[in-house]
Amino acid sequence: MKGLLVLLAVLLMTGAQAEETALEAGQRLYFESGGYGCAVCHGLGAEGGGQAGGYIRGASLVRLNESLAENDPMKPLATVLSETDRQMLIDYLTDLAAIPLVQLTFENGQWSGLSEPLKVNQTAEIVLYNATFEEQAIDLSALGLGQITLQPLARDRRQWKAQSEQFTLPGVALGEIKTVLPGATANTTP
């Protein structure tokens, strides 16, 4: 009986380990590295989020290593990110770079933002930010995401499968941006 339990425990443990793919590990590192994650400085979708770190979708390993060596806020992270960790982070950011990004912000009484060109039948991502002190809702039915409500100053991030290269949303002023190169800033938030 005891042997069975041990076997079961071992099976469960190895099962749990096998569950996380390298890409999921990269995502976990993105949100948890150093206890606060890359997200606090680079945004929920590595799009910058109006924070100090800026846009890093598609960033290279060389660039990450440079930052870990030279950039003051990032230097302490060099001690906790192994070479494998760094590669998994870069794989995650490379994966994100292939996903067209839409950034929408609610301020001054309306939603507005920018969209990278979408690819039909491929995953696209939307990052939302409510920059006001009132709850705001946005109708994303056109994307199949339904209505999303954001608490004051809240952010949200969703993915969907694009049905066309462009889209319109009721009451949303949407501009188009070319895919942003790694290292450039594409912040729409103030």
Add this chain to the structure above:
Amino acid sequence: MKNLTRIALTLAFMTGFVWAETITVYKSPTCGCCSEWVKIMEAAGHEVHIKHPVSLQRTKDKLGVPNQLGSCHTSVINDYVFEGHIPEQDVMAFLANPPEGARGLAVPGMPANSPGMAAEGVEYSGFNVIGFDDQNKLFLYKKY
């Protein structure tokens, strides 16, 4: 006790005394900009005790930091909660005269030109100091 502190702080402000506080800061050992913020608070004469909890998020939840206001470090002074890179003068002004029902202040995320993030001598700009109350209602405390 809070009232006593408030009176003392108000007096300190009126008479131009530098009032020193005891601050507990919860941060990650790998957070450089948190340490820069701590240095600013220490330079202003405050006594800072640093703690490295296993889970920062759990600490923030326990202290009641609204999710959308999260930054890298969380400070506690006299049972009030201060999240992120808040200018020292705002922390002191808040403690001297806390808005009714307020539980603390926050500068969400890591704005580039905030204390502990900005290069020395650079003017603080481009971020808001947000207040939050016991109902988790948010309000603008100060704009930079």
